[in-house]
Amino acid sequence: MENGSPVLCPNTVTVRRNPHRRARATPAAKTAESNPPSAISSFPLQEILAMEVPQNPKDNSSSSVQTPLSENLKVYLRVRPLQLKNLKKSGNPGDQNSRLGHVWPQNPQKKKVAKEKIVKKKSTEACITINDDHSVTVCPPMALQETRRSKSEVYEGFSHVFSTESSQGEVYERMVSPLVEDFLKGKSGMLTALGPSGSGKTHTIFGSPRVPGMVPLALQHIFRTESNDSRSSRSYYLSIFEIYSEKGKGEKMYDLSADGGELTMQQFTIKGLKEVLISNAREAESLVACAMAKRATAITNANSTSSRSQCIINVRRVANPDEVNDASNCAILTIADLAGAEKEKRTGNQLTKYLRDYLEGKKRMTLILTVKAGEEDYLDTTFLLRQASPYMKIKFNNVVEPSNTNKRQLPTLCTFEEQKRTKYSVPEPCVNEGKGHHEEGVLSHEEPSGHTERPATKSSHTELAGTERNHLIMQNFAKAIWQVLKQYRDKLKSAENENQTLQEEIRKEKMRYFELEKQWQSSRCSTCSKEDCAKADSSIVTSFELKSDLDEYRFNDVHEINLNSFIKVKESEGYESPERRGFSPCEDINSCSKLVEVKEARKNKVDETTPRNECDTAKKLMYVEADDRCLTTNPIAFGTLQSHNLVKHDSCSSVELDKLSEQDEESTSVESPLQVASFIHCNAHACETQPVLDSSLNQSTSEESDRDSGALNEDQELMAERLDSRHIPPTKDVESCQEHNIDVHCSDPSTDTSCKREKPKRRLLPASSTLLRDFSNMHVEDDIEGSKVCPDLDACSLESEILIFPTDEILTLVDGKIARYKTFWVPLSFNLNLS
Numbered sequence: 032m033e034n035g036s037p038v039l040c041p042n043t044v045t046v047r048r049n050p051h052r053r054a055r056a057t058p059a060a061k062t063a064e065s066n067p068p069s070a071i072s073s074f075p076l077q078e079i080l081a082m083e084v085p086q087n088p089k090d091n092s093s094s095s096v097q098t099p100l101s102e103n104l105k106v107y108l109r110v111r112p113l114q115l116k117n118l119k120k121s122g123n124p125g126d127q128n129s130r131l132g133h134v135w136p137q138n139p140q141k142k143k144v145a146k147e148k149i150v151k152k153k154s155t156e157a158c159i160t161i162n163d164d165h166s167v168t169v170c171p172p173m174a175l176q177e178t179r180r181s182k183s184e185v186y187e188g189f190s191h192v193f194s195t196e197s198s199q200g201e202v203y204e205r206m207v208s209p210l211v212e213d214f215l216k217g218k219s220g221m222l223t224a225l226g227p228s229g230s231g232k233t234h235t236i237f238g239s240p241r242v243p244g245m246v247p248l249a250l251q252h253i254f255r256t257e258s259n260d261s262r263s264s265r266s267y268y269l270s271i272f273e274i275y276s277e278k279g280k281g282e283k284m285y286d287l288s289a290d291g292g293e294l295t296m297q298q299f300t301i302k303g304l305k306e307v308l309i310s311n312a313r314e315a316e317s318l319v320a321c322a323m324a325k326r327a328t329a330i331t332n333a334n335s336t337s338s339r340s341q342c343i344i345n346v347r348r349v350a351n352p353d354e355v356n357d358a359s360n361c362a363i364l365t366i367a368d369l370a371g372a373e374k375e376k377r378t379g380n381q382l383t384k385y386l387r388d389y390l391e392g393k394k395r396m397t398l399i400l401t402v403k404a405g406e407e408d409y410l411d412t413t414f415l416l417r418q419a420s421p422y423m424k425i426k427f428n429n430v431v432e433p434s435n436t437n438k439r440q441l442p443t444l445c446t447f448e449e450q451k452r453t454k455y456s457v458p459e460p461c462v463n464e465g466k467g468h469h470e471e472g473v474l475s476h477e478e479p480s481g482h483t484e485r486p487a488t489k490s491s492h493t494e495l496a497g498t499e500r501n502h503l504i505m506q507n508f509a510k511a512i513w514q515v516l517k518q519y520r521d522k523l524k525s526a527e528n529e530n531q532t533l534q535e536e537i538r539k540e541k542m543r544y545f546e547l548e549k550q551w552q553s554s555r556c557s558t559c560s561k562e563d564c565a566k567a568d569s570s571i572v573t574s575f576e577l578k579s580d581l582d583e584y585r586f587n588d589v590h591e592i593n594l595n596s597f598i599k600v601k602e603s604e605g606y607e608s609p610e611r612r613g614f615s616p617c618e619d620i621n622s623c624s625k626l627v628e629v630k631e632a633r634k635n636k637v638d639e640t641t642p643r644n645e646c647d648t649a650k651k652l653m654y655v656e657a658d659d660r661c662l663t664t665n666p667i668a669f670g671t672l673q674s675h676n677l678v679k680h681d682s683c684s685s686v687e688l689d690k691l692s693e694q695d696e697e698s699t700s701v702e703s704p705l706q707v708a709s710f711i712h713c714n715a716h717a718c719e720t721q722p723v724l725d726s727s728l729n730q731s732t733s734e735e736s737d738r739d740s741g742a743l744n745e746d747q748e749l750m751a752e753r754l755d756s757r758h759i760p761p762t763k764d765v766e767s768c769q770e771h772n773i774d775v776h777c778s779d780p781s782t783d784t785s786c787k788r789e790k791p792k793r794r795l796l797p798a799s800s801t802l803l804r805d806f807s808n809m810h811v812e813d814d815i816e817g818s819k820v821c822p823d824l825d826a827c828s829l830e831s832e833i834l835i836f837p838t839d840e841i842l843t844l845v846d847g848k849i850a851r852y853k854t855f856w857v858p859l860s861f862n863l864n865l866s
């Protein structure tokens with residue numbers, strides 16, 4: 032519907048089944064109009080690339096990250112003497128002792144075996160040179176310089192570098208004593224020794240009875256302090272365990288205390304580890320000595336009693352319960368002697384877990400790197416220093432030519448470069464690549480490092496600046512992508528909401544459309560009825576609706592018709608009869624024909640505008656509206672109207688009808704399937720006797736066609752014979768039929784468009800006459816209420832059973848006059864035996 036308003040007159044309404052409508056903008060297009068793409072900002076690629084990066088990122092990165100690390104992490108380097116025997120022979124007192132004889136505590140069983148081992152003859156040349164207290168230069172052996180073209184390297188940034196002459200006491204005072212002091216104040220700390228096998232880790236950590244290491248010195252320090260403080264009543268517990276990696280069995284943990292066993296780690300804590308209360312240093316040293324005796328050791332090329340496990344000692348300080356808010360309540364001092372960190376060594380995962388807080392910088396950690404100074408230890412030394420490079424400044428005076436890099440060294444370099452990348456956020460080591468120096472030749476390790484730093488530093492700064500800029504660009508790139516994605520996500524949400532709103536509007540519009548169409552149809556139907564009434568000047572209207580599948584039944588095959596219909600009977604008052612108008616029966620028939628034409632024309636018009644499906648689904652009803660004074664003629668009129676198309680409807684419907692045979696169908700005006708609403712105008716006063724009606728029908732049919740009239744005459748003759756055989760006199764009331772306005776049309780506006788296939792004509796009349804005669808034989812049971820409301824029915828002598836039930840009255844405007852109809856429901860049940 033274009034305007035959506037109800038249509039009052041179908042003649043003035045133009046119905047367009049597929050009205051041309053202006054295409055509505057799609058939601059997407061609408062969205063695009065309301066929200067232009069410019070709402071989403073374009074990707075700021077140029078801005079990102081054009082941004083300025085600080086030219087000296089070194090200062091920023093080192094100052095921001097290194098500060099906390101410098102507080103919690105300190106890296107020391109200790110260089111083991113070249114020739115231990117020589118040192119021993121030199122009579123240097125104290126800590127410069129032979130490994131075999133003076134490491135404390137000793138494993139007695141392995142001590143004997145170690146003595147039998149052949150001590151390799153080692154080079155007297157050193158590969159490492161201590162530049163100052165914070166830096167060293169590592170120079171490759173001559174053989175490596177020639178074959179691999181390796182260059183010397185300068186490592187700086189150590190908290191302190193202990194020379195080969197440094198004593199245990201010196202190391203302790205400078206490195207461990209501050210840690211212990213903090214521990215006594217309640218701060219946890221850790222000391223870890225890391226280095227290749229035989230570099231002096233165990234010597235540094237445990238020492239020997241004559242040259243005690245950091246553990247005994249720390250224990251002595253602790254209890255000495257405690258003994259000096261008379262008010263102190265703290266308790267100390269000691270635990271010691273090792274993490275041992277067996278081939279094919281993974282890592283295992285063992286408690287190294289007297290009756291300790293295997294341990295397990297859950298999350299980041301060790302389950303089952305025993306703590307031994309210690310009250311003095313001697314007692315603690317004894318426990319440590321026993322644990323060391325249990326520690327797994329093995330003979331390596333570098334060390335006859337090499338520690339093959341990570342040994343960890345914990346000293347826990349428990350404050351007096353009386354001390355309130357003592358922060359030192361849970362302070363722990365951890366000292367770890369790690370296994371050899373040579374290149375082939377694989378460090379354990381469990382140790383990493385256990386030391387997680389320390390490695391992440393959350394707790395104070397002191398790392399001492401032990402290296403050997405011999406030329407044969409060059410690779411292990413450089414490997415260790417490069418591993419520790421993220422935590423300090425390392426300068427490369429020379430680079431290794433890629434072409435000469437053998438398989439052994441390449442992974443090391445790759446690992447190192449990878450570490451540099453992964454450790455980008457940690458204090459960035461100052462990497463200097465002096466390619467220019469490479470062309471000039473190999474730098475001597477004796478050459479002062481200060482002379483070669485400046486050009487290398489410049490290039491290093493330039494490279495770092497570029498790296499930092501790339502890093503920041505990538506960061507901003509990711510941020511920009513994130514922002515754009517967020518904007519698109521918001522737009523998508525809004526579009527979805529709008530889509531839902533539009534769908535809701537569409538649904539409402541559909542509902543409104545259906546309501547308007549319904550109103551239009553109802554209004555059109557009412558308009559049609561008024562028009563028909565005015566034109567037809569009729570008081571009796573009968574409407575039939577036949578089911579669409581009437582073709583399945585043939586009239587000739589049906590011998591019994593159960594007509595359980597409701598016949599609406601109108602009692603018209605004030606109706607101007609055709610007789611008074613001077614209508615003759617013939618004229619009456621003609622007028623009926625005219626009415627048929629008019630209503631057929633309107634039916635066709637309705638059919639043009641009515642969807643087919645509505646016709647199929649429409650209910651099939653039959654109404655017989657008749658003047659009470661010619662009620663007996665209603666069945667006649669009904670039969671006249673129906674012609675041969677009375678077909679069985681359904682079990683609960685009003686009429687059971689049958690369809691015409693093929694030859695009869697040609698002579699009928701109503702085609703099935705269709706819905707038929709018949710308007711039968713029958714003036715009660717004009718109703719004539721059956722012969723008169725028959726004659727009028729014959730007259731009417733003679734005007735149509737010879738063929739039709741022939742068929743009609745045959746039917747009429749047959750019916751007349753049947754009537755004669757029954758000797759049923761015509762009813763008195765049916766004296767004449769001056770006017771028979773019979774119309775067949777689709778009363779339902781939703782009649783199928785198939786109804787217009789063939790325009791119904793007056794050819795109905797001859798066929799109807801057959802039923803007319805049958806109905807005339809029916810007897811109306813006048814003992815029903817019908818006789819009360821229709822006294823004229825008393826004279827009815829139809830043999831069939833017609834039950835008449837009064838219902839209500841209807842006032843209708845007919846030709847400017849008010850006509851009152853009394854309606855009756857007349858369920859019909861009669862048999863037609865046409866055979």
Ligand SMILES: Nc1ncnc2c1ncn2[C@@H]1O[C@H](COP(=O)(O)OP(=O)(O)OP(=O)(O)O)[C@@H](O)[C@H]1O
Nearest residue numbers: 129130131228229230231232233234334337338371
């Ligand atoms: N600074 C030093 N002064 C004198 N002797 C040392 C020094 N460092 C190590 N040694 C001696 O070197 C030998 C090997 O030392 P140590 O056992 O401590 O090495 P390690 O690093 O523990 O080896 P591994 O990892 O195989 O256990 C020992 O006999 C030790 O006495």
